[in-house]
Amino acid sequence: MDAILLQILNGLDKGSAYALIALGLTLIFGTLGVVNFAHGALFMIGAFCAVMLSRLLSLSYTTIDPDRTDFLGNPLKVETPYVEAWFGPETGAAIIDWSVPLAILFSIPIMAVIGLVMERGLIKYFYKRPHADQILVTFGLAIVLQEIIKYFFGANPIPTPAPDVFAGSFDFGAMIGMDPNVIIYPYWRIVYFLFAAVIIGGVFAFLQYTTFGMVVRAGMADRQTVGLLGINIDKRFTVMFALAAVVAGLAGVMYAPINSPNYHMGMDFLVLSFVVVVVGGMGSLPGAVLAGFVLGILESFASMAQVVSLLPGINQIIIYLVAIVILLTRPRGLMGRKGVMES
Amino acid sequence: MLGLNKKDSSLFLLVLLLVIFAPFLLNPFPENSELAQFNAGYPDLMQRFLIFGIFAIGFNILFGLTGYLSFGHAAFLGVGSYAGVWMMKLLTMNVLPAIIISVIFAGLFSLLVGYISLRRSGIYFSILTLAFAQMSFSLAYSVLTPITAGETGLQLALDDPRILGVSQVDGTIPLAHFFGLNMRESYELAMGGWLFTFNAGYYLCAVIMMIAFYVAIRIFRSPFGMMLRAVKSNQQRMNFTGLNSRPYTLAAFVISGMYAGLAGGLMVAMDPLAGAERMQWTASGEVVLMTILGGAGTLIGPVLGAGFIKYLENIFSKINDNILYEWFSALPTAVADVLVFVIHPFIGKGWHLTLGIMFMLIVIFLPGGIMEGFQRIGKMFSRKKKTATGPSGAAPAPAE
Numbered sequence: 030m031d032a033i034l035l036q037i038l039n040g041l042d043k044g045s046a047y048a049l050i051a052l053g054l055t056l057i058f059g060t061l062g063v064v065n066f067a068h069g070a071l072f073m074i075g076a077f078c079a080v081m082l083s084r085l086l087s088l089s090y091t092t093i094d095p096d097r098t099d100f101l102g103n104p105l106k107v108e109t110p111y112v113e114a115w116f117g118p119e120t121g122a123a124i125i126d127w128s129v130p131l132a133i134l135f136s137i138p139i140m141a142v143i144g145l146v147m148e149r150g151l152i153k154y155f156y157k158r159p160h161a162d163q164i165l166v167t168f169g170l171a172i173v174l175q176e177i178i179k180y181f182f183g184a185n186p187i188p189t190p191a192p193d194v195f196a197g198s199f200d201f202g203a204m205i206g207m208d209p210n211v212i213i214y215p216y217w218r219i220v221y222f223l224f225a226a227v228i229i230g231g232v233f234a235f236l237q238y239t240t241f242g243m244v245v246r247a248g249m250a251d252r253q254t255v256g257l258l259g260i261n262i263d264k265r266f267t268v269m270f271a272l273a274a275v276v277a278g279l280a281g282v283m284y285a286p287i288n289s290p291n292y293h294m295g296m297d298f299l300v301l302s303f304v305v306v307v308v309g310g311m312g313s314l315p316g317a318v319l320a321g322f323v324l325g326i327l328e329s330f331a332s333m334a335q336v337v338s339l340l341p342g343i344n345q346i347i348i349y350l351v352a353i354v355i356l357l358t359r360p361r362g363l364m365g366r367k368g369v370m371e372s
Numbered sequence: 373m374l375g376l377n378k379k380d381s382s383l384f385l386l387v388l389l390l391v392i393f394a395p396f397l398l399n400p401f402p403e404n405s406e407l408a409q410f411n412a413g414y415p416d417l418m419q420r421f422l423i424f425g426i427f428a429i430g431f432n433i434l435f436g437l438t439g440y441l442s443f444g445h446a447a448f449l450g451v452g453s454y455a456g457v458w459m460m461k462l463l464t465m466n467v468l469p470a471i472i473i474s475v476i477f478a479g480l481f482s483l484l485v486g487y488i489s490l491r492r493s494g495i496y497f498s499i500l501t502l503a504f505a506q507m508s509f510s511l512a513y514s515v516l517t518p519i520t521a522g523e524t525g526l527q528l529a530l531d532d533p534r535i536l537g538v539s540q541v542d543g544t545i546p547l548a549h550f551f552g553l554n555m556r557e558s559y560e561l562a563m564g565g566w567l568f569t570f571n572a573g574y575y576l577c578a579v580i581m582m583i584a585f586y587v588a589i590r591i592f593r594s595p596f597g598m599m600l601r602a603v604k605s606n607q608q609r610m611n612f613t614g615l616n617s618r619p620y621t622l623a624a625f626v627i628s629g630m631y632a633g634l635a636g637g638l639m640v641a642m643d644p645l646a647g648a649e650r651m652q653w654t655a656s657g658e659v660v661l662m663t664i665l666g667g668a669g670t671l672i673g674p675v676l677g678a679g680f681i682k683y684l685e686n687i688f689s690k691i692n693d694n695i696l697y698e699w700f701s702a703l704p705t706a707v708a709d710v711l712v713f714v715i716h717p718f719i720g721k722g723w724h725l726t727l728g729i730m731f732m733l734i735v736i737f738l739p740g741g742i743m744e745g746f747q748r749i750g751k752m753f754s755r756k757k758k759t760a761t762g763p764s765g766a767a768p769a770p771a772e
Binding site: 064151158160168170175176296303304311345346349350352353356357 | 441443488491492494495496498499500502503504506507510511513514515516654657660661664722724725727728729730731732735736739
């Protein structure tokens with residue numbers, strides 16, 4: 030029982046990331062009908078927003094402290110971050126410590142602008158082109174974005190710690206009345222899961238309860254009719270593309286402490302997210318979220334020691350296997366709608 | 373000639389001549405000149421042109437004719453490489469069995485993958501093939517380590533059995549050969565300032581590549597090729613006329629998988645080692661790019677694309693800042709600094725950035741690839757000629 034619970038919990042954080050990326054992919058696909066292979070790169074850029082902000086915040090100036098000396102006997106150089114100088118040492122240190130959550134605010138405008146530029150500058154011209162062309166051009170874009178990040182930040186993973194408050198783990202088992210020390214769970218992962226839940230809830234609420242969302246849903250169902258009603262649906266779909274970029278970016282920002290960002294993390298996640306979208310059903314938002322969590326949890330079950338000893342290597346391929354089985358038995362995916370992506 | 377029509381025969385002969393005289397053609401600059409770094413006439417690179425040419429020709433049979441975009445073809449190349457190295461470890465250092473076994477194994481693997489993936493079409497097909505390729509890639513790194521040697525890559529060793537050959541010669545691993553003809557053997561011809569290298573491995577690749585190219589032409593012109601084109605243009609209508617398209621697409625998939633295996637086998641024959649990174653999906657993306665760049669659905673396009681990309685890769689990764697400064701030495705220092713600063717991200721390690729940008733530009737502006745570019749230029753000239761001969765020769769202007 031506790032082992033099962035532990036695996037479910039372990040699968041949650043990866044599942045959340047899959048769900049968030051797949052949600053964005055599905056949004057883009059459902060609205061614009063474009064297959065975006067550069068979505069993983071957006072996730073990666075989000076993670077590097079966190080890196081960038083933490084670097085910006087720890088920009089320092091150097092002063093020489095004449096009273097103290099370093100081990101060579103020279104006057105000690107003291108690095109003081111600007112934020113500490115501006116807000117006082119304690120508030121400044123706290124700001125630096127909280128750089129990852131602050132990066133959420135920092136990344137939203139950046140990701141929105143990147144999304145808008147991408148859509149208006151490139152994707153717009155590919156609405157009518159075949160899917161193969163869309164895949165290829167966004168694949169090229171993904172390589173370009175990845176290489177740009179690599180050029181500025183280098184090829185090595187950059188550790189980006191979470192705030193001290195969330196460092197370490199807590200005893201989840203003891204909290205729900207099970208034996209202590211059985212289910213130890215890192216704080217940040219639970220934060221990530223809650224964050225993902227909020228974002229997913231927010232996106233659904235936006236689509237469900239606002240007029241804007243209603244129009245977008247109508248456009249997804251029948252674009253032509255909505256256009257005939259005198260609504261500029263293209264404009265709204267562009268906004269949805271930016272929203273999808275922001276969702277992917279936020280997923281990346283919060284993922285930075287779990288996995289140190291490196292330039293190819295987007296590609297690694299992209300392939301899996303596409304599989305998630307296909308399993309969930311092309312164009313189905315709840316399907317994408319459901320499949321994201323299901324596959325994340327399945328993956329964590331497959332990496333249990335008992336399972337791996339029984340079927341070696343299963344943890345590496347479980348997602349692909351599930352995807353193959355699902356595609357062959359339920360071609361539309363778990364919750365796919367009729368008429369979407371059927372040639 | 374050989375059952376080809378006139379146009380195809382001349383194309384075939386042209387490619388044949390180009391391939392035979394490549395060591396001359398690719399070495400246009402004298403050995404000691406500044407421009408010698410642009411030469412591509414050394415064996416390693418020329419072999420790569422041909423091997424990736426074969427890979428792209430095979431991919432084109434699937435993508436160019438049927439329109440099915442596979443994102444997992446590198447897996448077949450990888451399987452072929454592994455099978456080839458194992459033949460060299462177990463059987464003999466003769467490259468022939470290695471190449472044959474590579475083709476067979478890649479064919480079997482592509483039969484399995486194709487049988488499952490081809491149940492779906494469009495983007496689902498792309499993702500299924502991608503899933504299979506990624507699966508093979510992760511398996512090669514983890515569970516299959518006894519077969520694939522994981523991260524180190526599969527290499528030859530001194531204590532390999534090689535039951536038909538010898539396991540070692542004077543304490544070293546024997547070299548790959550083709551019935552005694554050493555693959556590394558080269559004949560160097562010095563002519564004035566030029567140095568031309570004729571490599572045995574290159575010519576073996578050339579023979580195989582010409583056979584592969586010939587088979588591809590025959591497929592393109594056959595009724596079978598017609599069926600494949602029908603799949604691309606309208607599969608539904610094809611089904612309505614009572615034809616089952618799946619056997620045709622599966623056959624195309626397996627053929628292109630075997631081409632990939634052949635390329636993998638040749639890679640091993642030229643350099644006997646195999647690594648899992650050959651199966652990564654970026655490698656699959658590369659062959660897609662080669663085909664698109666050259667012109668999908670054309671005969672010669674993929675070969676051109678493969679050569680073009682491999683050549684640029686070689687040049688771009690070789691150039692560094694010092695070489696740039698040498699080029700710009702005639703300019704004022706400040707201008708040279710700026711130029712080098714601008715170009716720096718695209719060269720050396722930044723080759724992938726250039727590749728990505730090229731990829732995007734080609735897909736956006738020239739979806740038909742280099743071949744379409746040629747056609748456009750050709751049309752431009754023929755139109756000029758027509759207008760030159762007089763207005764009566766031009767097509768009637770549309771009514772406005």
